[in-house]
Amino acid sequence: MDTNNNLQPTVKTVKEVMSIEKNSADKKILLCVSPNYSMFMLDEEISNLKKGESDFTKDVDWRPAIPLGILYLAGTLRKKGISVEILDLHRSFYECRVSGYFMKRNLDDFFRDFFTNYLIENDFDIVGISSLFNVSFTAVARMTKHIRDLSKNTKIILGGHFPSNEYRTIFKNEDIDCDYIILGEGEELLVWLIENLENKDIRQQVEEHPHIVDKFSYEKIQKNYNTVTSLDNLAEPAYGILPHLEEYITGSLHAQRMGSQLFNDVRSAELYTSRGCPLKCTFCASWKVHGRKVRYHSNDYLFKHIDDLVNRFDINQLIIEDDMFNIKKDRVIELCKGIYDKYGDRFSIEFPNGLAGWLLTEEVIYWLKKAGMKTITVAVESGSPYVQKHILKKNLKLPKMVEVVEMLKSFDINTRAFFIVGFIGETLEQMEESIRFALKLDVDWTEIKVLTPLAGSEMYELAIERGLLDAENEDFSEHVYGRSCLNTPEFTAEQVKIVQYDGNIRANFLNNRALRTGDYLQAERTFKGLVGNYPNHLFAQWGLWQALLGLKKHGEASKVLENIQNLCTADSKNVNLIKKYNLELQVNLNPSLVGASS
Numbered sequence: 001m002d003t004n005n006n007l008q009p010t011v012k013t014v015k016e017v018m019s020i021e022k023n024s025a026d027k028k029i030l031l032c033v034s035p036n037y038s039m040f041m042l043d044e045e046i047s048n049l050k051k052g053e054s055d056f057t058k059d060v061d062w063r064p065a066i067p068l069g070i071l072y073l074a075g076t077l078r079k080k081g082i083s084v085e086i087l088d089l090h091r092s093f094y095e096c097r098v099s100g101y102f103m104k105r106n107l108d109d110f111f112r113d114f115f116t117n118y119l120i121e122n123d124f125d126i127v128g129i130s131s132l133f134n135v136s137f138t139a140v141a142r143m144t145k146h147i148r149d150l151s152k153n154t155k156i157i158l159g160g161h162f163p164s165n166e167y168r169t170i171f172k173n174e175d176i177d178c179d180y181i182i183l184g185e186g187e188e189l190l191v192w193l194i195e196n197l198e199n200k201d202i203r204q205q206v207e208e209h210p211h212i213v214d215k216f217s218y219e220k221i222q223k224n225y226n227t228v229t230s231l232d233n234l235a236e237p238a239y240g241i242l243p244h245l246e247e248y249i250t251g252s253l254h255a256q257r258m259g260s261q262l263f264n265d266v267r268s269a270e271l272y273t274s275r276g277c278p279l280k281c282t283f284c285a286s287w288k289v290h291g292r293k294v295r296y297h298s299n300d301y302l303f304k305h306i307d308d309l310v311n312r313f314d315i316n317q318l319i320i321e322d323d324m325f326n327i328k329k330d331r332v333i334e335l336c337k338g339i340y341d342k343y344g345d346r347f348s349i350e351f352p353n354g355l356a357g358w359l360l361t362e363e364v365i366y367w368l369k370k371a372g373m374k375t376i377t378v379a380v381e382s383g384s385p386y387v388q389k390h391i392l393k394k395n396l397k398l399p400k401m402v403e404v405v406e407m408l409k410s411f412d413i414n415t416r417a418f419f420i421v422g423f424i425g426e427t428l429e430q431m432e433e434s435i436r437f438a439l440k441l442d443v444d445w446t447e448i449k450v451l452t453p454l455a456g457s458e459m460y461e462l463a464i465e466r467g468l469l470d471a472e473n474e475d476f477s478e479h480v481y482g483r484s485c486l487n488t489p490e491f492t493a494e495q496v497k498i499v500q501y502d503g504n505i506r507a508n509f510l511n512n513r514a515l516r517t518g519d520y521l522q523a524e525r526t527f528k529g530l531v532g533n534y535p536n537h538l539f540a541q542w543g544l545w546q547a548l549l550g551l552k553k554h555g556e557a558s559k560v561l562e563n564i565q566n567l568c569t570a571d572s573k574n575v576n577l578i579k580k581y582n583l584e585l586q587v588n589l590n591p592s593l594v595g596a597s598s
């Protein structure tokens, strides 16, 4: 990569001349993962770190996850004899966040130390950037700008959910600069593009290509996402070339999120057993990359793949990322039996995206549990029948979900549920109806998110149609499920935040299932974990206190009570919360504390 950006465009540099002679196998190629959040959020986080603050209500998870998409692309390139390197900038940010790097540095330092210096040292011909999330738009823009500032010749290729859906926005936007965008599943297309980049008629070829876009032709033809036909024919994801692989394996985001820290020595790997989902949930954008038609890896392929993960990396936890894992009952049972026959109780298996609850039967649950599933999340999304049918369009039969949760409990499986509030068109009453249903469902944990209009989803189209979003000027900085960004005739963003907060407190703390059923050990584990991450969370401290009292650990309990007292002294908001939720009656707080509010 040349660092001289003052060259006249008409003069050919040595690099340009040489690149014509290079074939695809000689090119230096980098595949990058962008930070998963916006520049605004990265900045905000750095300033929070400097102030020593954390805000659990913002629901931001910084931990990195194995970037499977990039690994599939790298595997395919390598199978074709094209070498490639990987840089995960999201992970770099995380490392800096935990190491104290940001105490004396800012985002400019970060991009210099971890991105531009690396580009200068390595002189890449092609940089591909994976951008899965709307919310990372401004971070991707910043990356493309740095690449361009260093070299006009380096080809920048974008792929992933965000560019696949928003290629027009990207090419129109002056802050982001790229040469090509690949729409949908990119394995075969990236190889094609790299092999044909130097063709004289590449512009024409791209214009005619149904799934690749460039800045010259993006407005001419409506293009569509690509899907891979045979998953088994894909190259294996190139786990081996992911820098710091061991840290992803031992520090898995999902493992920690799903409570798997309860098991010692977790070594996890992400895995895709199928791609695509036939449902049409209006908040979901997955189908715009992976399509509505479900394609499967064969179970034979999967057994071999799992063997590889065990033999090469000693994996004992499988994180299955499918959109619709359990749509085919027989496939699931056969897979679970195979895993159990070969590996007994070696694995814990997690499904971070949830399973289709309405398709679960006793037989399926039995085999999932045998194979290693200890926690399950059922994706309910709304507890209002009207919203289910007319707004969310998932149309789950809610009484069936109650039955399924009962069944899961009878198998003693830790059960969680996903809910979303703030759909466009949803009323505040319907949100409350949803929360009441969540309480009735009586799961071990309820995740309540606020709707964010994801590019590619029906809700996003609706938001634009109703003037709630301005696609041309949106910088997507707050498009994360924890944050609310819509003001509609039915509700304001602020009101939805309150509904979410209140629902979370009622479902997970005041009516916590482990506390209610006297499973104090489980409650202690849950709340200790929470207090570890969010020591200033009043209700986490309260839950821990209740659990310790239940376990008759009075010494520890009074220390926690002291923490609660301190939180109230430090912030009168906590005193108000205690009053609002009537906690003093339940926890029998020190009277002087309640007095502190006046």
Ligand code: B12
Pocket: 036, 037, 060, 061, 062, 064, 065, 066, 067, 068, 069, 070, 072, 073, 128, 129, 130, 131, 132, 133, 134, 135, 157, 158, 159, 160, 161, 162, 165, 182, 184, 185, 186, 187, 190, 253, 272, 283, 284, 285, 286, 289, 290, 321, 322, 323, 353, 452, 454, 455, 456, 479, 480, 481, 482
């Ligand atoms: C795993 C996952 C995550 C993981 C990590 C992703 C990672 N590091 O790779 C984590 C947990 C971090 C995550 C988080 C979030 N996620 Co998520 N996540 C997924 C999930 C389930 C699977 C992604 C995956 O691995 N797919 C498998 C691989 C093979 O596909 P892929 O990554 O898309 O890659 C293919 C193509 O996209 C393309 N491609 C990708 N990159 C590139 C690069 C180049 C150069 C090229 C040419 C091609 C290309 O080719 C690849 C191979 O076919 C998807 C749903 C889905 N089905 O895709 C949602 C999904 C991507 N997530 C989504 C969202 C919204 C989020 C969050 C913002 C949620 C939130 N909290 O609000 C957060 C982001 C912030 C954070 N916490 O980090 C949305 C994104 C939609 C959007 N337009 O923004 C999706 C689509 C889910 C949905 N319901 O719609 N997520």
Ligand code: SF4
Pocket: 277, 278, 279, 280, 281, 284, 285, 286, 323, 324, 394
């Ligand atoms: S949210 Fe899940 S079930 Fe609904 S369409 Fe998306 S992937 Fe399918």
